[in-house]
Amino acid sequence: MSTTMATSNTGGEKKQRGGRKTKSDWRKKIDLTDVEQGLEERREEERKGGAPIDQQNDAELFVVDVAGDEKTKTIQKKQKKKLRIDELLDARSKVPVPVIGIKMNEERKRKMQEKQRLNALRKIAGFDGKQRVVPDKLKTTNTSGTYDIWSAPPTGQLNAGPSASKKTAISRKKLLHLAATPAVEVAHPGASYRPEESQHKELIGKASNEYASILRSKQRYSGLKGFSGANHEDGVKECMGVVAQEIALETSKGDDGGTESIGKADSSSDDGSDSEKPKKKKPAKRKTRVQRNREKRRAQEDLERRVLKKQKELIKQVVKSSRIMNVVVKEAEKSEENAKRRRKLAEEKALKPREQIGKHKVPKLLEDVKLAEELPSSLRQLRPEGNSFVASFNSLLKRNLIDPEIAVRGKKKDAPKFKMTEKWSFKDFK
Template sequence: MAPTKTSKVSPASKSSIRKNAAPGVGAPSQLAQSSRKGKKAWRKNIDIQPVEQGLESLRSEERVIGSTLQKQTDDQLFVVDTKGDDRVRKSLPRYSKAELTSTKILSQRSAIPAVFSRPTKDSASSRSKVSRADKERLLRIAKRPRKGPFNAVMDHTEFGAGSALIDVSAAVKHSGSYDPWIAEEMEELADGLEHTKKPKIKRPDLSHPRDVIEVPAVLEPHQGSSYNPPAAAHDELIMEACKVERRRQEEADRLAEIRRKVADARALVTNVTEGLPLGMTLDEIPLDDGEPVVQEDAIVPKKPSARKTKQQRAKAVRLREEKQALAEKAARKKMLATIFLVKSLRSTVEKVSQQQNQARLARQLALKMKLRKGLAGQRLGKYKVPENEIEVQIGEDLSENLRTLKPEGNLFRDRFRSMQQRALIEPRVPVLPTRRAKLKEFEKHAWKRFE
């Protein structure tokens, strides 16, 4: 028999063949193996520790600097220091034995931004989001339950809510995007023909009254309108209400007087005698036997017009020319006299213009100060902005406790009037519906014949 050769494995080689040897960084891996007869074993037992060390060094550079050193330019890496920095010592961290290791680790902040679990603006913009309209349209197509106001499930069979074919029009989608004050760019024709250009519309620079009004939305009530007010404040509020009521009564009396005068004028127009002025009547002269005598108008004969001679017509022309020449001479003399008064007239015109300008500014300032208090009592358009009602009770109706207090006024009316006074909405009056067609009542046949 031929002798067989046996190979002895040294202890050092045994120690080099280690399974599941954990490298310094990363997951555990096998560094060596006795057999490499398959590709699977080759991939599994490849030593990538140098690659992991290189990647870890790049990660440490990114944590400290923000990027790798290879991507940095020379100006960012090197600098020629010609003058020492005195603040270097202050910026360096102080050594302390009492500082914990965990505190040191936490103090080394990374230059790479942290990763948040919630999506940020940058991350949300990168991925495409489904709009609300598309989401509702897809839910309508799938007939999935959709939540409406107060978490109520909307019925997909409702007209306009569940039908997938019904959608908002293009006008609604593009509403609010058109600005009439933006000048549209003219498109040139391909054939080079002349065409008219639309005139540019200049936007008017007008101030709105609401920019000047300084009235708060909710006014602070007067002290005298309390359920238990002081005597002086209560008397003051009663006097204000009395003035308002007296002014209303005077206005009503004035309108009644105007109506009475109009009615009297109409009555006079109906009793008009022909040939006499308005309002004059003709008295009848009674005779002895009581019969009236009617006076007839006397006929005045007209004087015949005599025809002028040639000399008379020439004399009239000559007199007219002399009068015209005298008038022109007087006007020329007056004009020559005013030449010496040019300086005084100029100063007078400047003073008058300054006075007019000051009066105009004063009127504008007065109007602005009036607008600060709101539009109460002013006519805006067709109707007049209503004023605030003074709510006050007389001494007999006052309640001394909250139990017997009776509420007054209307909060909705107060808010509506406040919006009108602050020029948020236009003044309006309630319009009641008028029934033009009369109701026709009839009795049914079943009700006519009853037994």
């Protein structure tokens, strides 16, 4: 019996499971190989296909072979077998990469794109950081060319460089006054060789007024030439004398005022000594009921009077506000009219050329006029008055095509001084 029992025990051994009373024993002695193997297979499916097999579509799992096997065999023959390391590197996982940190929201993404766009524009404009980089000078191209002047003319035009292709644009507003101002102004009708008497007199009066104004301006400034302060030192001395006189006058006035103030202070101190006498206090009396009632009535009447006065003031303000509103409306209309007038004047001024450009003004020419005895009897005897070159040059100045300038004459160098001497032949006695 013993031998048979021994053979039966050794024939089929069972797996020892062990005790599982506690959690630690359960974790140690439980077999999880099947679960881990299943999870690993699922992860492999996700890496290769992007999702487990049970979640993928049939089109992703199965392919209908239409081309045949011969073509695939030839392709496989031509293909070279890759190295094992290349196969491992090419086996990319289809599982998306986890996001590290906070995912960029739409607003932050938009700001970043805008910043990148602005940086690109700054680079195009020539900015490197905060400083602007000066671009290199354009290379000058030799446009002369070598050709025979007696041969046939060249078919193509020579490259005139970047300056010929690019023209500077001038705004139309700057050229408006050129269209408004004529190049040649029509002369006054009194300047004709046979003018009417009234028009001729008008022109003579205009010319005489211009000439008289020039003479008056010259006389005005000629009086300053005799001023003693024309020299710098004399002018400083004269100014110092005037300032000293003004200071002396102020000090004399201050002394008079000081004596008056001292006298007033003495008189006020005397009055104060009289007023500082002690006053006797009146004994306090108890008010009767009649007096208290009378004071109450007076206080009530004063309150009613003040309330009535405030109401009257409010009524006046309401009436006054309507008047103020009318005044405000009228002033607004007036200001609008003034604004329209100013705009109109500004438009007219824009059409007119400037009278002054820079430091100097455009010079005004005197009217060319002939006196009554100088007028010719026929057109053949007419002689031109004035200078046509000066008139055309002044027209260019008026239209602001040329800047007005004053002729700067150089200082004349001192003439060499000669000294009269005798020849040495007369002085050298032998």
